[in-house]
Amino acid sequence: MIRWRWGTVVAPRTSWQGSVEVQVAVEARRPDDPGQVRALAYPALVGEPRVGDRVLLNVNALALGLGTGGYALIVAIPDRLPEDVDAPGHVVKARYTPLQAVVLAADEEASPLRGALAEQTDISGMPVVVADLHSALPAVLAGVLADRPTARVAYVMTDGGALPAWFSRTLDALRPLLAGTVTTGQAFGGDLESTNVHSGLLAARHGLGADLAVVTQGPGNLGTGTSWGFSGVAAGEAVNAVAALGGRPVAAPRISDADPRPRHRGVSHHSLTAFGRVALAPADLAVPADLPEELAAVVHGKLRPLCPPHRVVTAPSQDLEAALLALPVRLSTMGRGYQQDRAYFLSAAAAGRVAAAGLAERG
Incomplete structure (x- = not known):
C-alpha cells in the first residue's frame, strides 16, 4: 500500500504557509526509481527539513503519476525529531494513521470560541456556494468580491481531496481575500478545525464572522469513472447541511465545453449526481446568463x-473576466487554464455572483 524510500535532502526549493518543498536524492530500491525527487514536508507534522537530513519518503503519488499529488511526501526526519507541542485540544484528524494529529476544534471546551459556538444551531440565512472541485474556489471568490468587495468570505474545506489545507498553494495565495478557512472531517490545517461540515459552517458563520461561505473539497478530486465513485458526491451532502442549518445553498454546477471526456461536457455527471440525486434540499443552481448558445442549450437541458x-438562477458572467484574471493565483482545472476552459471559470464566478446577490437581499 505504501512505497517507502530513504532519501537525503540536497537542496531547498520553495515554501508556502504550512509546507516546505525540497529536493531529495533517493536511495534506489528498484531500477526505475528516480535519482532525485521533489519532496513535500509539513513542518507541523514532521519538523523543518534541512540540507543533509536523511528523510523517510512515501513515493506513492510519484509511482502512480498523480498530477495534483506529484510529490514524494516526507513522512519523518528520523535523526532530528521535532519537539513535543503541548497545546489544548483532543480532536484527532487522520485518525489511526501513522501521522494522526491532535488539533483544537473550534467548538470544543478548551477553544476560545466555545462560548460563541456552543449554543449555535443555525447560520442565519447565510448564502453558501457549494462546488465540486477545489479549482472553483478562486473563481467563486472573484464573483462574490466583484459585487460585494467588503464581504467576509470563509472557505469550508471538506475532506474528499487533500487532507492538509497546507497542500494548496491556491489557498495560500487567497488568504488575504478570505475571512479564514475551516477544515472539516478528516481535513486539517485550517484557521479553525471542525468535526464535520455542519459544525464547520457554524464555525465559519459564528467563529470567523463570515457573511458568505464556499464549500469545496481540497485539491485532488478522487474519481473512478463510474456513476457514484467520486469524492464530489459530498457536494450534495453539503447542500443538505446548509439547508439543515437555515442557510441558502447555491450550487455551482461543473460546466465545461472543453473537457475531453463526454461525461463531463455541458454539465458534468458529477454535478448531476451530487445535486440531482444526493441533494434533497432545494438549492439555487447558478448558471451564466451569457453562455454560448449551443452550450447553454445543453446545460439547461441537463439541469x-x-x-x-x-x-436555475442565471447571472451575467462575461464582465467577471477582469476579476478572474486579477486574482493572485493562476486559474487551472484538470490542467486547463482560463483561456482553455473559460466556461468552467465563468460559471463558478457566476455562482459567486448569485450568492452575493443573496447578501444584498439580506441587507
Whole structure:
C-alpha cells in the first residue's frame, strides 16, 4: 500500500504557509526509481527539513503519476525529531494513521470560541456556494468580491481531496481575500478545525464572522469513472447541511465545453449526481446568463430534470473576466487554464455572483 524510500535532502526549493518543498536524492530500491525527487514536508507534522537530513519518503503519488499529488511526501526526519507541542485540544484528524494529529476544534471546551459556538444551531440565512472541485474556489471568490468587495468570505474545506489545507498553494495565495478557512472531517490545517461540515459552517458563520461561505473539497478530486465513485458526491451532502442549518445553498454546477471526456461536457455527471440525486434540499443552481448558445442549450437541458426541487438562477458572467484574471493565483482545472476552459471559470464566478446577490437581499 505504501512505497517507502530513504532519501537525503540536497537542496531547498520553495515554501508556502504550512509546507516546505525540497529536493531529495533517493536511495534506489528498484531500477526505475528516480535519482532525485521533489519532496513535500509539513513542518507541523514532521519538523523543518534541512540540507543533509536523511528523510523517510512515501513515493506513492510519484509511482502512480498523480498530477495534483506529484510529490514524494516526507513522512519523518528520523535523526532530528521535532519537539513535543503541548497545546489544548483532543480532536484527532487522520485518525489511526501513522501521522494522526491532535488539533483544537473550534467548538470544543478548551477553544476560545466555545462560548460563541456552543449554543449555535443555525447560520442565519447565510448564502453558501457549494462546488465540486477545489479549482472553483478562486473563481467563486472573484464573483462574490466583484459585487460585494467588503464581504467576509470563509472557505469550508471538506475532506474528499487533500487532507492538509497546507497542500494548496491556491489557498495560500487567497488568504488575504478570505475571512479564514475551516477544515472539516478528516481535513486539517485550517484557521479553525471542525468535526464535520455542519459544525464547520457554524464555525465559519459564528467563529470567523463570515457573511458568505464556499464549500469545496481540497485539491485532488478522487474519481473512478463510474456513476457514484467520486469524492464530489459530498457536494450534495453539503447542500443538505446548509439547508439543515437555515442557510441558502447555491450550487455551482461543473460546466465545461472543453473537457475531453463526454461525461463531463455541458454539465458534468458529477454535478448531476451530487445535486440531482444526493441533494434533497432545494438549492439555487447558478448558471451564466451569457453562455454560448449551443452550450447553454445543453446545460439547461441537463439541469431541467433537477427542477424541482432546485431552481436555475442565471447571472451575467462575461464582465467577471477582469476579476478572474486579477486574482493572485493562476486559474487551472484538470490542467486547463482560463483561456482553455473559460466556461468552467465563468460559471463558478457566476455562482459567486448569485450568492452575493443573496447578501444584498439580506441587507
